Amino acid sequence: MEEEIFKMLTDAVLSGNVKLAIKASNKVIEENIDAYEAIMKGCAEAMRIAGEKFEKHEIYVPELLISARAMNSAIDILKPHMKTEMQTNSGKIVLGVVEGDIHDIGKNLVKLMLETSGFEVIDLGKDVPVDTFIEKAKEVDADLIGLSALMTTSMQTMEQIVKKAKESNIRAKILIGGAPVSKDFAEKIQADGYAADAVEAVKVAKELIRGER
Amino acid sequence: MEHMTSKERMMKAIDLEEPDRVPVFITALSHPSRVVGTKISKMRENSEIAAKAAVMTSKNYETDCVYIYQDYGLLLGDIKGIEVKIPRDSPPSISNYPLRSIKNIDECEVPEFPKVSDPKNKNLRLLLKTSELTCKLAGIDTFTCFCVAGPFTLAGLLRGVETFCMDLYDNPDKAKELIEASAKFSLETLIAGIESGATMASIADPTASPNLISPAQFQSFAGSYLRFVIQGLHDHFPDKTIPVRLHICGDTTPIHDQMTDTGADLLSLDQAVDLKKAKVFTKNNVCLMGNVDPSRLYLGSPSEIEKASRKCIEDAGSGGGFILASGCEIPPDCPPENLKMLIKAARKYGKY
Numbered sequence: 294m295e296e297e298i299f300k301m302l303t304d305a306v307l308s309g310n311v312k313l314a315i316k317a318s319n320k321v322i323e324e325n326i327d328a329y330e331a332i333m334k335g336c337a338e339a340m341r342i343a344g345e346k347f348e349k350h351e352i353y354v355p356e357l358l359i360s361a362r363a364m365n366s367a368i369d370i371l372k373p374h375m376k377t378e379m380q381t382n383s384g385k386i387v388l389g390v391v392e393g394d395i396h397d398i399g400k401n402l403v404k405l406m407l408e409t410s411g412f413e414v415i416d417l418g419k420d421v422p423v424d425t426f427i428e429k430a431k432e433v434d435a436d437l438i439g440l441s442a443l444m445t446t447s448m449q450t451m452e453q454i455v456k457k458a459k460e461s462n463i464r465a466k467i468l469i470g471g472a473p474v475s476k477d478f479a480e481k482i483q484a485d486g487y488a489a490d491a492v493e494a495v496k497v498a499k500e501l502i503r504g505e506r
Numbered sequence: 507m508e509h510m511t512s513k514e515r516m517m518k519a520i521d522l523e524e525p526d527r528v529p530v531f532i533t534a535l536s537h538p539s540r541v542v543g544t545k546i547s548k549m550r551e552n553s554e555i556a557a558k559a560a561v562m563t564s565k566n567y568e569t570d571c572v573y574i575y576q577d578y579g580l581l582l583g584d585i586k587g588i589e590v591k592i593p594r595d596s597p598p599s600i601s602n603y604p605l606r607s608i609k610n611i612d613e614c615e616v617p618e619f620p621k622v623s624d625p626k627n628k629n630l631r632l633l634l635k636t637s638e639l640t641c642k643l644a645g646i647d648t649f650t651c652f653c654v655a656g657p658f659t660l661a662g663l664l665r666g667v668e669t670f671c672m673d674l675y676d677n678p679d680k681a682k683e684l685i686e687a688s689a690k691f692s693l694e695t696l697i698a699g700i701e702s703g704a705t706m707a708s709i710a711d712p713t714a715s716p717n718l719i720s721p722a723q724f725q726s727f728a729g730s731y732l733r734f735v736i737q738g739l740h741d742h743f744p745d746k747t748i749p750v751r752l753h754i755c756g757d758t759t760p761i762h763d764q765m766t767d768t769g770a771d772l773l774s775l776d777q778a779v780d781l782k783k784a785k786v787f788t789k790n791n792v793c794l795m796g797n798v799d800p801s802r803l804y805l806g807s808p809s810e811i812e813k814a815s816r817k818c819i820e821d822a823g824s825g826g827g828f829i830l831a832s833g834c835e836i837p838p839d840c841p842p843e844n845l846k847m848l849i850k851a852a853r854k855y856g857k858y
Contacts, residue, residue, distance in 0.1 A: 355671035
């Protein structure tokens with residue numbers, strides 16, 4: 294039953310069908326299924342598939358956008374029912390999609406998960422200039438800078454940001470994520486952490502802030 | 507020894523033949539303010555200054571085309587509700603697009619585009635005055651280019667690109683109505699531009715890029731409307747040869763056939779495109795122009811620009827039908843030494 298509903302949610306998000314996404318989400322609540330699991334296994338899974346298809350030019354920006362819209366309509370219903378730990382003061386994170394990249398769906402999902410885990414997220418949006426990350430982190434005395442990218446072309450920008458952050462001696466550690474990047478790449482550019490998805494981002498963010506990494 | 511005028515040289519390349527050398531074209535809208543030592547806003551507000559700046563820029567860098575000043579504010583500023591802000595020294599920005607506040611496209615009414623003939627339309631009149639003065643100052647032997655935004659881009663501007671992308675799914679017919687009205691406006695404005703004295707009609711449709719929409723979406727929502735504009739232009743001037751340039755940003759490789767099918771004489775390709783592949787693919791059926799990276803023109807060294815220009819000429823210059831150009835609009839503060847390298851490279855490596 295659970296799997297069936299998750300699949301329904303995934304299909305709804307992938308096809309950008311808002312009505313179906315709402316229907317599936319209401320079913321999650323009716324059946325007392327864990328809302329967090331539904332977001333991860335239904336919505337996040339759909340967006341992961343969509344991201345893959347986008348990279349392969351099987352789908353384009355309009356398809357990504359209607360999927361994100363369907364996902365948001367599902368999350369609106371599911372979020373109030375989430376039972377994950379709701380602590381406060383986990384830390385302060387400056388988050389954004391790096392310059393040259395306008396794809397903020399992954400970043401928005403990370404933001405959602407971080408916020409529901411008690412982080413304060415300062416969202417810089419998309420296509421964020423290199424210096425803005427550093428300046429904002431300085432200004433708010435952030436614990437962490439989260440960098441996201443969807444395009445292979447914007448990977449290099451991450452390298453510049455890490456370099457500038459080290460040069461400017463800010464306290465914030467740097468966590469990177471997004472379709473084209475990897476753990477290896479994070480190590481190569483000397484970022485402090487890498488997360489493969491929004492769930493892992495929360496885990497790694499906590500570890501980095503506690504000084505466990 | 508160069509014996510052709512810029513007009514002859516450009517026309518020869520557009521006719522897919524070999525001129526005396528590869529022609530040079532720089533898409534410079536805001537940079538000309540630097541050439542005449544003024545602010546962008548001065549050029550924007552004063553047609554005489556804009557004309558002088560455009561002509562001086564072409565003279566300074568010895569390009570084969572004078573690029574007539576324009577911006578989205580001039581084009582769309584007369585639409586009811588729209589506000590244009592003119593910062594002192596950066597390109598104008600538009601706010602208050604009336605259609606952006608409407609959530610559902612079903613409720614959008616196709617806006618009334620400004621009519622060129624109506625003297626109340628101050629922005630549009632200014633655009634055409636600038637064009638007229640620029641062409642007059644450039645002289646009869648000079649090739650001039652009048653540019654407007656393409657239908658898909660205009661519709662995307664009016665609705666907001668992200669919203670408009672979703673509109674394509676929510677109500678494709680309504681989206682097409684908006685694109686069609688935009689196409690009629692592009693056409694009318696281009697006709698007025700040609701009547702003001704410009705040699706070439708140029709359409710920039712950056713939002714119709716494969717970086718955003720699929721080739722299939724291009725076909726339904728952009729290509730056919732571009733064809734309508736280009737055909738309309740030729741129909742309006744049956745006795746005149748008006749070359750049409752089409753510029754789309756990003757890696758347009760997947761749609762070069764569709765771009766050619768629009769009837770454009772000249773495809774302006776951005777730095778993301780492999781010119782060599784484009785030349786092979788288009789088989790010299792359409793004139794290509796491109797594609798020195800504007801960010802390198804800004805940040806690179808003159809020797810880097812020479813190398814990049816040489817590569818463009820080697821990739822796409824053979825047999826003619828090629829114009830060496832910046833891949834897209836150049837940043838306002840490009841160093842003049844870099845811009846001068848285009849003509850140097852064309853003379854050194856682009857002789858036929």
